[in-house]
Amino acid sequence: GAVVSQHPSWVICKSGTSVKIECRSLDFQATTMFWYRQFPKQSLMLMATSNEGSKATYEQGVEKDKFLINHASLTLSTLTVTSAHPEDSSFYICRAQGGIEQYFGPGTRLTVT
Amino acid sequence: QKEVEQNSGPLSVPEGAIASLNCTYSDRGSQSFFWYRQYSGKSPELIMSIYSNGDKEDGRFTAQLNKASQYVSLLIRDSQPSDSATYLCAVNTGNQFYFGTGTSLTVIP
Numbered sequence: 001g002a003v004v005s006q007h008p009s010w011v012i013c014k015s016g017t018s019v020k021i022e023c024r025s026l027d028f029q030a031t032t033m034f035w036y037r038q039f040p041k042q043s044l045m046l047m048a049t050s051n052e053g054s055k056a057t058y059e060q061g062v063e064k065d066k067f068l069i070n071h072a073s074l075t076l077s078t079l080t081v082t083s084a085h086p087e088d089s090s091f092y093i094c095r096a097q098g099g100i101e102q103y104f105g106p107g108t109r110l111t112v113t
Numbered sequence: 114q115k116e117v118e119q120n121s122g123p124l125s126v127p128e129g130a131i132a133s134l135n136c137t138y139s140d141r142g143s144q145s146f147f148w149y150r151q152y153s154g155k156s157p158e159l160i161m162s163i164y165s166n167g168d169k170e171d172g173r174f175t176a177q178l179n180k181a182s183q184y185v186s187l188l189i190r191d192s193q194p195s196d197s198a199t200y201l202c203a204v205n206t207g208n209q210f211y212f213g214t215g216t217s218l219t220v221i222p
Binding site: 043044046091093097102103104106107109 | 149154155156157158159201208210212213214215
């Protein structure tokens, strides 16, 4: 079946640096990508929605200049956390949707020290 | 009112028992309904989808949908310790996808 991958699966970075997370749909065309963040023992929180070739739509309270989303192709979306701080440490998960198909990526664990 | 509501639990059942997870949704126009299982530190994985009223069975899992009552449930028969996880209900309305906050299930050996 269709698979969505994320890279890296985990990353540790220093405060103030930027981190890029990739989400790829491996055998279907993802017209829409959703990015979620999940803190320990909390529910998924939708951060933004992006359609291929368009600017992302951010949820209320999510800083678009801090969380840069690019969805340049039907198989790849990237989330860049700029000037990361310890409070950005979280589990970031993408969900790729194309037609009736939709799958979660395996997630990326970000730790900012 | 939230689009999708679930009891956060925790729900504890003994091994071998039936675990019953419930979910209500607010939009009568919702068309598709999903149950995901999420282990700690992992991404959600789809375990059941249901689109029409009634029951849908898959192995030990049964999803039940009642559109008139705007209610969808998941039954897990013969619960196993490996079923211990958080179960997320999700509802598709138009091109929007809404998740509940999840119910934490613990199956006690």
